[in-house]
């Protein structure tokens with residue numbers, strides 16, 4: 001059995017679904033169900049006895065301790081986080097509470113639990129922390145991609161909070177011997193992503209005939225990875241990663257934001273012809289402190305773990321658009337009043 005946190009969110013839910021259909025080992029899923037947590041993401045495993053959902057906070061040390069004692073998982077995979085850069089600019093407090101303090105509280109519970117285990121179980125136990133390439137800051141064109149030894153230089157409250165959590169994970173290994181693993185991954189896209197992030201926002205707006213808001217000149221570069229490839233990387237690191245190590249995960253798919261939006265419009269034009277989707281692109285005021293370029297060097301995970309992505313950007317984005325087209329009710333259910341008021345705060349005040 002493994003304990004997953006944040007398993008009702010985008011990547012955590014995809015990971016849980018993939019895990020149960022591949023490894024099959026039971027999952028305890030701890031999630032606070034914030035605005036981005038959605039039990040609808042776990043609909044395919046509703047009623048599956050191998051999945052135990054617990055609504056709660058990773059910052060609740062007593063709760064985490066109880067779950068560890070009760071279920072004795074062989075590993076914890078920590079996805080739970082506040083994740084949206086724009087929200088971190090409007091309100092950084094929640095990012096500090098969950099990403100920094102929450103991760104710290106959980107690590108303390110894990111540290112006590114690991115210390116109480118018999119030697120064999122202790123050696124096999126893993127705490128895998130899911131983090132982001134944003135901790136490394138911004139690259140200029142031509143700079144080498146981020147490697148595991150690139151100095152941290154976070155620029156947003158989101159990336160600063162993730163950087164802090166990574167440091168506490170590192171310290172738990174070096175100081176207390178907690179068998180940790182950290183993955184720093186590039187931008188994910190795919191099914192079940194909350195439609196405030198670039199890819200699902202563009203798909204949702206394009207389908208509704210609304211403007212496609214692109215920050216600044218749209219030339220910001222990100223590396224893109226299809227979510228199931230990220231989930232496979234996490235499974236591989238969990239099985240073959242060396243405790244205390246960090247693994248960068250990327251899709252080798254650097255793209256400008258504007259080209260990502262155009263690629264989505266191209267797929268939509270093929271699948272739902274009749275509208276000039278690209279004409280909906282609208283440039284809006286850039287995000288403050290917007291990082292210009294991220295790029296990931298994933299040589300280490302490819303060489304040491306033997307992982308590589310199965311999807312190209314072209315195949316992954318086509319699958320993604322198809323999923324949103326096939327899951328209209330999922331999208332409609334998520335576009336709640338809270339979502340609408342967020343979108344107007346973000347795009348009507350910055351436009």
Ligand SMILES: NC(=O)c1ccc[n+]([C@@H]2O[C@H](COP(=O)([O-])OP(=O)(O)OC[C@H]3O[C@@H](n4cnc5c(N)ncnc54)[C@H](O)[C@@H]3O)[C@@H](O)[C@H]2O)c1
Pocket residue numbers: 005006007008009010011012030031032033034035036037038056057058059078079080081082083084098102130131132133162184185186187188189194
């Ligand atoms: N989305 C990306 O492109 C990307 C890339 C690299 C790394 N990551 C990391 O992967 C992880 C998951 O990202 P995501 O895109 O799925 O995020 P998400 O926002 O879709 O999901 C986050 C989940 O965490 C839960 N959560 C939030 N605070 C919690 C708390 N205090 N206790 C318990 N649960 C809580 C939410 O309810 C939600 O289900 C994050 O740690 C993020 O930093 C994301």
